[in-house]
Amino acid sequence: MNWYFDVLRRYADFGGRARRKEYWMYALFTFIVTLVLGIIDFALETYPLLVGIYSLATFLPTLGVTVRRLHDTGRSGWWYLISLVPFVGFIVLLVLTVLEGDSHVNAYGPDPKAA
Structure with missing residues (x-):
């Protein structure tokens, strides 16, 4: 839960x-919350109000x-825009988020594992 609040x-x-x-703990918690809110939305017949908010x-x-x-x-944050490419963009972004990070200092700062 701390990963989410951080x-x-x-x-x-x-x-x-x-x-x-x-990243993945935040994604998991967000997925669970969205799923629960979706169920509540369907039960209240207000879909997609809560999920949208x-x-x-x-x-x-x-x-x-x-x-x-x-x-x-x-990689630069501009790589996020690859997700706008239909079909392949999401897969490419998924692969990039699954890859292991640089184990040394890169242009964006020191290795967060080392801290």
């Missing part, structure tokens, strides 16, 4: 690096942690 605290921080664990509220933190994750692999 990302929310750094909601507009696009500098630095994010470990795989930080949550998605808007977490847009900047999600963008920030994804950019920091890309920085950890030595």
Whole structure:
């Protein structure tokens, strides 16, 4: 749960690096919350009200942690735009977020594992 709140605290921080664990724990928690809110939305027949509000509220933190994750692999945050390419873009971004980060200092800062 701390991984989730740490990302929310750094909601507009696009500098630095994010470990795989930080990124994927945030993604897991966001997925679970979205799933629960979707079920509540369907039960209340208000879909997509709650899910939409949550998605808007977490847009900047999600963008920030994804950019920091890309920085950890030595890539610019602009690589996030690859997800706009139909079909292949999402797969490429998924692969980039799964890759192990640089184990040395790169242009975006020191290795977060070493800290």
